[in-house]
Amino acid sequence: MRKAWINAEIWNKEDTAFLTEDEHIVLTGTTEEVLAEADKDTEIIDLHRSFVTPGFIDTHLHLAGLGSFKNGVQLYQCKSVEELLERIRRKAETVHSGWIIARGYNEEYFDIPVRPTRQMLDEVSRDLPIAVIRTCGHVMSVNSKAMELAGINETTTVEGGKIDFEHGFMDENALSLIKGAYGNIDMNTLKEWIMLAAGELNRFGITSCCSDDYVSVVKDWKMVTDAFMQLSYQGKLNVRVSEQCEFESPQDLASFLDEGYTTGVGDDYFQIGPLKMICDGSLGAETAAMTKDYPDHPGEKGILIYEDEDLDTYVQLANQYNMPAICHAIGDRTLDQVLNTFEKYVLPGNPLHYGIVHCQIMRPDQIQKVIDMNLDCYFQSLFVDDDAQILPQRVDEKLAECSYPYRTLFHHVLAGNGSDAPVTIPDALRGIYLAVTRRSTTTGDTMNPAECLTVDEAIASYTVNGAKLMGREDELGEIKAGMLADFTVMDKNLTKIPVEEILSTKILMTVSGGRIVYGE
Ligand SMILES: [Zn+2]
Known part of the structure; x- marks a missing residue:
């Protein structure tokens, strides 16, 4: 036609x-x-x-997670913990079984910034398990029923995470205990959620995305891959997806590689992208791993998710199959760890396209290393909305100046934009606006204006650069014969x-x- x-x-x-x-x-x-x-x-x-x-190409988000979010209780723009509880209560009144998953609150916008507790959630329901996930996706609050079903008691501990049994707080890896208890959803539900999310992306003008799904809503890389491939084959996938492949264990990665999957495998609408590693938490939840203490919490430096050797095991394994790694690094301590690992595997010029996801707290020496190694950068200007306000509370003034260095990265390495949805709403136009202004639309706070992009650069960060990060610049990112x-x-x-x-x-x-x- x-x-x-x-x-x-x-x-x-x-x-x-x-x-x-x-x-x-x-x-x-x-x-x-x-x-x-x-x-x-x-x-x-x-x-x-x-x-x-x-x-538009969104270079980092979670499609299945976005679909699940659209399907659960949405807590965006909650102004108080009472409003949050009320939204969950309304849902609890309409369901009689199964988990209630609520997500998207940010206590920085509450009149009084409190984290919902087990006791508060128990008041909503003692019979239905409830999990409330902060907007960043790195911390959670649960009620007693949820902990009971997940088998968590006063003595439960978890590596790379923190459990506060008394208050029902789960941080980082502790979330996986609760997520494991949600029970697996079936293939049809997974496909529905993916299509729901794809429709949401289309609404914002997005036609392609890099998506991280293997350990988000179902912990089964094979099932997720099959779901995408079937949707693609049936012509039902309305966004082109490059999968950022995250795994629960090196054994899972090994069996994935063993079955012949590696970067580039796939078809027009679904392709395997790089190995994705989440190496620390978020700035909002103060779980991002920092070199210095968080100023408002002396002694607190955030959480490194992997031991150096473990990170190395994954990256080395993937590297043997020409599969590059991209690492979620928000704090500067994490970035040190990631750069040390990368130095062992990245060839001059970075032909395999190793990369850093988020690129937030970066010291000048680290920015220089990223440039010297020519690492790809996946940033999210949409984070300015929430982070412009908290950045000065999390790091000293000098470090704040050189953090979120979008312009520097855009001009020196391959840098693409994205939303990390459902962490933010994947509104690409808002993302362009925030890349250009670096001024929060919610609080009016700004980040170092020297790192603003021009409108053309911001559009490029959502189009041609995204195509390059997907390894598909010969087919995508330009209006051309x-x-x-x-x-x-x-x-x-x-x-x-x-x-x-x-x-x-x-x-x-x-x-x-x-x-x-x-x-x-
Ligand atoms: Zn993410």
Whole structure:
């Protein structure tokens, strides 16, 4: 099927139109040139001077987790612990069995910043197990029933995590005890959640993503891979996915590699990406591993999830199969650990594309090392909304200045943007706005303005750079003949409007492989 998309303003191009044939772009040019190639079977779509960019690419999120989040109790924008409990209570009144999973609160926005406790959740229900996950996904509060079902008592401990039995607090690896008790969902539910999340991404103009799913809602890499591959094969996956492969044990990674999976394996809509390692916690929950104590909690330096040797075991194993590693590193102590490991495996120029996910607390010497090793960077400008306010409370002024160094990274290494959804709502336009302003839309706090991107750079961080991080820059990230027909149509030209208007810009249409998957 041929379609002529005419009268557009195309980002970074003189062209005003393009012709697609099935899933590819076959010609770009002026509206007249493109219409000249149309025949009687060509569908003509007049874009009325709308703005067209390559489809947005979110380079780090959790699709299955986002689907599960959309399916559970959503706690975004809760203003008090009472409101949080009320939202959970409303859900508890409508269900009679199974777990209640609530996620997305941030106590920094409460009138009084408190963490929900076991006692509070017991008041909501003593019969239904309840788990409440903070927006960052690194800490959780549970009720007594949840701990009972997970087999947790006063003496339970967990490596790489912390349990406060009295208050029902679970940190880092302790979450997996509770998640293990949720019970596994079946294949159909998993597929439904993935499609629910993909629909959500399309709504924000996103056509591709790098997604980390193997240990989030089902701890079964094979089942997750099968779900994606079946959806892709059936033509039901409306976002292209590069899987950031996280594993529970080196044995799991070994059996994955043993079955012939490694980076690049897959098809048009689902491909295996790099090995993903979560090496510390979050800044909000003060579980990110720091060199210095958190100023408001003397003696507290956060949590390193892996021993050096364990991290090394994973990375070495994957490296033998040409599978690069990308590591979640938020605190500077974690980044030291990751850089030390990488130094053993990354070849000059980093041809395999090893990378750092989040890139938040970084010292100047570490930034220089990242540049020297040419490491890929996966950052999330959407974090500015929550973190601009807390950064000055977490690190000293000098370190705050050089942290979240988006501009420096963008100019020196391959750096792409993303949402880490469901940690944030995967609103790419808001992400572009925050990369350009570094000013929180919720609190008005700003981060070092020297690290702001231009609008063009911010769009590139969501398009062409994302395509490169997926290893698919020959097919994605540009409106050009030969490329896949993935693009996003907006009502305003982001490069020509006052920055504030980016927030009110509307996604009119999202197109994947020539098919309209959102809008009309
Ligand atoms: Zn993540």
